[in-house]
Amino acid sequence: MDFRVLGPVEAHKDGTRVALSGSKIHTVLAALLLARGRVVSDSRLNTLLWGWEPPATSGAQIYTYMSRLRKLLGDEVGIERRQPGYLLRAPHSTVDLLEFERLDTLGRAALRRKRFGEAGSLLTQALGHWRGTALANVTEHLADAELPQLEEARMHTLESRIEADLALGRHEQLTAELTGLVARHPLREKLRAQLMTAYYRGGRQSDALQSYYEGRSLLADQLGVDPGEDLGSTYAAVLAGRSGPGPGSTASRRPAPSAYADEDAPSMLPAQTTEFVGRGTELAALRAQLAEPAGGRGPRHLLVTGMAGVGKTALAVHAAHLSAAHYPDGCLFAELTGPDGQPRQPADVLTGLLRGLGEHVSGGQDGPAETDELLRRYRARTAGRRLLVVLDGAVNSRRLDPLLAGSPDAVVLITSRARLPQVTGARTTALAPLGDGAAFDLLAASAGRARLLAEPDAADDVLAYCGGLPLALRVTGSRLAARPYWPVARLAERLADPGSRLAELAFAGVDVAGALMPSLEQLPESGRARATLVQLADIGAESFPAQRAAACLRTREAAAEQLLEQLVDGALLDICGVDRQGRPLYRFHELVLLLARSLKDAPRQSRREPTGAR
CATH class of the missing domain: 3.40.50.300 (P-loop containing nucleotide triphosphate hydrolases)
Structure with missing residues (x-):
């Protein structure tokens, strides 16, 4: 079975497209695929299908959609009822999103190693899995929740592919493509910096500078900010007569010794970690x-x-x-x-x-x-x-x-x-939590790669329960390393219960819950912030606007937005995109959500933050 979400949601069996009809059933299939082998709760399905006001018969309708999907997809795909929702298992199937991410990871790795030809080929293959706008035939509720991060991933891959092509001297072929991209994404600074580089290398210095001035003006008028690192350093490189920033330019010149160079220079830095991955x-x-x-x-x-x-x-x-x-x-x-x-x-x-x-x-x-x-x-x-x-x-x-x-x-x-x-x-x-590839590498650095590859399903579960948080990955990796006789599945089973997961994410004086608590305690009016966090936990893991938070908190939308921004400032809540009206959407990290739920009946007390938790 071949599943596709990077365009209209489709399923193909033996080269033939499976006849799926209606946005609702496409939404259910997409939600199961995007969960990557994890359970999709009934509440999340309700939100993705009907928004904030699901019908009274929503449970029966979801059951009908699942039954219809089982019949259409056949025995090769399993859709299981797994509390509190549904789980899709398709071990012998392909998903275009997963293949896109695999090729993107390989391409970026090749780019970091300066293997530009290989990087360009891999990243081009990754982009080839896109067939237009992702999730094109699902409900607006699912599109609002998932499309922004998918589009952002696509743009990062495109920028990396252009970076590889520029390194290979293909600036003349890139100029037309970059001109169109900058016209469609005028505030995307890296694309504009790449266009400036292509212009300059093609002997068009004045066009490069004009592109910079246009970008600077747009950033000031629409966002009220100055150009960032990519655009500013490219502008400086053009003015200085270099083809573009990078190794061998300003960054590679060792500074001249200062007047104090003959003194013993202090070095107070902690030792480097031996398992620095990603980033x-x-x-x-x-x-x-x-x-x-x-x-x-x-x-x-x-x-x-x-x-x-x-x-x-x-x-x-x-x-x-x-x-x-x-x-x-x-x-x-x-x-x-x-x-x-x-x-x-x-x-x-x-x-x-x-x-x-x-x-x-x-x-x-x-x-x-x-x-x-x-x-x-x-x-x-x-x-x-x-x-x-x-x-x-x-x-x-x-x-x-x-x-x-x-x-x-x-x-x-x-x-x-x-x-x-x-x-x-x-x-x-x-910094955001680690992606799947980097999270696996960090866990493998402690637990052992072969051990994880021997139990891939259990390893995937452990990664999911850690939510990409490096501290949680180090804790789980250390626990596995300290117990070499444990199957990975044993730890996955212990982490599976949300009610006890935070307690399991503690080992040898390192405590994920203890690392998270100071974020709450250091906020102004921490008592009110705690109450807000506890009340918002009822929303769950899906993204939500201030309007929904206001209903949950029983306050006005403007007041709710102020409380949400305080939690964002304290790194207890993320802004994950905007809705169709341009209003910010908020979302809990899975482990912060578990902390909030644990605080409902817990006495107020400070917890110690482990060394290195920051």
């Missing part, structure tokens, strides 16, 4: 930013954000180690929160940084005057130095401000669950 795009962008020469434009601040346990610290430390050669005066590191998730006093942090710089500082200095003196010494000690300062786990800007080095020669790399808009000029790298 190739984010790592490359962060390294490029860290490699920029000091330009006298004032202090440079870089920010890595994301939910607890998503790997912010691991990325920041890894990028800092790889970029250390650009900072001949040393690399400093400070944790801004304690083991309990509470912010450390600025005086304590400054004391540690000064000691790393070789200063003799006595303890117990926690008053305002003492803090001011420590700050004066810190700024004097860092002035004129090419330093990289990594500040891990910032909670708010008020406590962070005294720690930001004022020298234009220093770069401050900050990790935080919050976006910290008050940090002037910060360029932000936002």
Whole structure:
């Protein structure tokens, strides 16, 4: 059986299209396929089929659709009733979405290894699975929920394919394609940067600059922002007479030694993790930013954000180690929160940084005057130095401000669950949970690849229960490594119960629930935020607008949106797209949803955050 969702939803058997009729039955089939072997709950099916107001006979209608699908698809495909919904099993079938993702993963890996011809071929094959707009014949409710991320994946693959073609010198063939793409996606900065590169390499420098000015104007008028890294660095490359940013340009030039180069340069960075996987795009962008020469434009601040346990610290430390050669005066590191998730006093942090710089500082200095003196010494000690300062786990800007080095020669790399808009000029790298391929690699790094491949169904279940969260994957991998006699299926069974899953995601002092709790406790009015989180848990895992949250919270839509934005700021809720009216759609990460449900009857208490949870 051949299933297709990257266009109209279709099923083909032995080369013949199966006769499916009506948007509802196409929606049911698409929902089962997009679940990737996991149960689709009755409540989610109701939402995808009828929105917020399913008919009283919805259960019977869903049962009818499932029966009809079983009859049409035949014995090769199993559709099982599995509480709280339905599960599709088709082990000998193909799904165009899965094949697209497989080829995309291989293509991106080849691109990272600079095997551009292979990358271009694989990514072209991946894009060949698209037959127009995905999910073209389903209900608007399913399209609203799933289409934005599918289209975003398609655009990323297209941009990667163009990147490979540019590296192969095919700029002349690409110019017409890129011109059309930029016209259709005028705010997509990477495409515009690629068009500028193609223009420039074709001897059309004025067209490249004109494209930049048009993009800058559109970004300012429609979004109120300046061009980002891709567009800005390409513009600088065109002005400087280079064909485009990349290895061998600004990023590859080692900085000249500073006046302090003869001193012992401090290195306070934690050891690199031996199992850093995924994050190739984010790592490359962060390294490029860290490699920029000091330009006298004032202090440079870089920010890595994301939910607890998503790997912010691991990325920041890894990028800092790889970029250390650009900072001949040393690399400093400070944790801004304690083991309990509470912010450390600025005086304590400054004391540690000064000691790393070789200063003799006595303890117990926690008053305002003492803090001011420590700050004066810190700024004097860092002035004129090419330093990289990594500040891990910032909670708010008020406590962070005294720690930001004022020298234009220093770069401050900050990790935080919050976006910290008050940090002037910060360029932000936002981390999402890992995709399936990277999640498997991270789990395999601890548990062993052969062991997972020997039980693929159980391994898929474990990955699904971890929701792509690196901290959860490290916990499960460590548990399997510590119990080599366990089948993977045993751990999958223990994780299967949502009511006990968070308790199972704890091992050797590392606790996923304990890592998530400070995100809630650090919010302003944390008691109200807790109540909001608990009430919203009734919505479940599907995406929802503020209007639905308002009905759940029994408040006005504007008030509900303010509460939702607070949870987004605390990395307890994601914005996953917009509806047809352009209103934001929100969604829980699966593990945050389990935490919210566990709080309904739990007493309020602080939980300890494990080391490395950030």
